[in-house]
Amino acid sequence: MAAKSIISRPVYGTLSPQPGKHHLFVADADGALAITDLAAKAPDGFFADAHIIFIPGNEGQHVAALEALKPAQFYQGPSFASALPRLKQTLANAHMGLRPYLAGTEGLIGQAMQAALEAGIDHTSIQTEHRGSLARRVQCVHCKGITESVTTQPATCSHCGLLLLVRDHYSRRLAAFQGVCINAEDRSEIPPAEEIFR
Amino acid sequence: MYAVNIEPHVVGPKGSALENLIDVDEHYVSEMQDRALVLAEDPLRCQSLPHMTLAGWDLLELLMEQQALGSPEHFTLTRDGDKWRWINRPLGIDDSFTFGDVSTLPYGPMEYITRQSQGDFCILDQRDGNLWMDAGMVTTQADWSLDFDIGMNFFEWHAPVPLAHEKGIFTRALKFLTNIQQGKPARRLNWTMTINPRLDTSPENYHKWGPDRTTVTPENVGDKVHLRVELQSFWRLPRSNGIVFPIRCYLIKMDELVTQPIWARRLHRVIRDLPEELANYKGLSRYRATLVEWLSKLDDGSPTSAGFGA
Secondary structure (H helix, E strand, O other), X not given: OOOOOOOOOOXXXXXXXXXXXXXXXXXXXXXXXXXXXXXXXXXXXXXXXXXXXXXXXXXXXXXXXXXXXXOOEEEEOOOHHHHHHHHHHHHHOOOOOEEEEEEXXXXXXXXXHHHHHHOOOOHHHOEEEEOOOOOEEXXXXXXXXXXXXXXXXXXXXXXXXXXXEEEEEEXXXXXXXXEEEOOOOOOOOOOOOEEOOO | OOOOOOXXXXXXXXXXXXXXXXXXXXXXXXXHHHHHHHHHHOHHHEEEOXXXXXXXXXXXXXXXXXXXXXXXOOEEEEEEOOEEEEEEOOOOEEEXXXXXXHHHOOOOHXXXXXXXXXXXXXXXXXXXXXXEEEEEEOOOOEOOOXXXXXXXXXXXXXXXXXXXXXXXXXXXXXXXXXXXXXXXXXXXXXXXXXXXXXXXXXXXXXXXXXXXXXXOOOOOHHHHEEEEEEEEEEEEXXXXXXXXXXXXXXXXXXXXXXXXXXXXXXXXXXXXXXXXXXXXXXXXXXXXXXXXXXXXXXXXXXXXXXXXXX
């Protein structure tokens, strides 16, 4: 769990089986463990109506554990971007009774949440559980470019190169934290970067 | 430190900023040109989520009615059912359109009318017991980003404000705002300081205006440092049940402000005694000492008036 912060910063919970007709899981890396933990509490036959979209990442772990749950649909993809068209189509074709569950890194949860919001699903009805890296997606407020997997404070914008203070202020719509030039008033001030989002 | 300084938005003395509920002043044309320049450079300053079009029409009606009421020499609105004609003489506009039909205006209704109205405008959707920042025209802001905050609820977009959450300010303010009635607008004032008379102190352009804060010296305080007062008003919109929240910015330089000795005394004490968190949030830290020193020479220690409302 992240330290207590400001109100716009997302708060994550623990996945638990919800009443519903279909269960859509989106997870990356250790997010798979949140799904297998949920499975231990789920009623029999729960995964017969489930679709799991999983991005194992570099470690490549947990695929067998998820397949063993025997979901109706299982997809393994190399990146969130590659999974996104499938996720969007699933959401677009969904009916009442679909329950989304998102687990893994903040970037994964945020971007899957963004796709669900765009499909008209209320964010409060989405289950989330954070597992793994605290690396942040950061929108540069100046050039609007998004830098992925930011671990340092401050961080350099990968688009315009400004040195950004990574705030806790978070936009669900953008699935990103806000980055604001840390030395806008005097560029000669260059605070050292510390790795704090791991 | 904080006050929930909300009062009914009713007309005030002739010649004041409150003579009309929507103030049109001598800066009208230049502020509208400034807005057009900002939008040309950054169109994301004006955004409206898809469900907010009706609220945009509500706002168009409100601003046309109020501006025509307050300044009939500049603005004329004539209506025949949904066939409307709007004449804006200072900007040379004479448009006929069908109210409710977006294809009859050159922009969406919110953008159309707020390109012709001074101040920033946020339109808030009311649902789930909360207010959601779902549309806005924001080109003269004190360091917050509509592009980032659009879609957030009342607590989320205020998240970065220090100390006020803990004091319950936002819970009380939300309770008040969700109960605003049609025809009974309310208002409050907010303030900060700006170096040089810039309207656009957006985070988007912080790397452009931020260096101004390093240029304050004892010699130029009076000319460079401006008190920035925001007149915020809150209006219920009749069709959409949204709330529109105009934020009108007024700037006065220190040399002008201290022509009123009582203002000089009060501002000296306010800036001197402001809690550190607030001074940081308002971005004063870099020049605060210089400003306090300059103002202190104009404070003979005599009492000020009672303050709010006086």
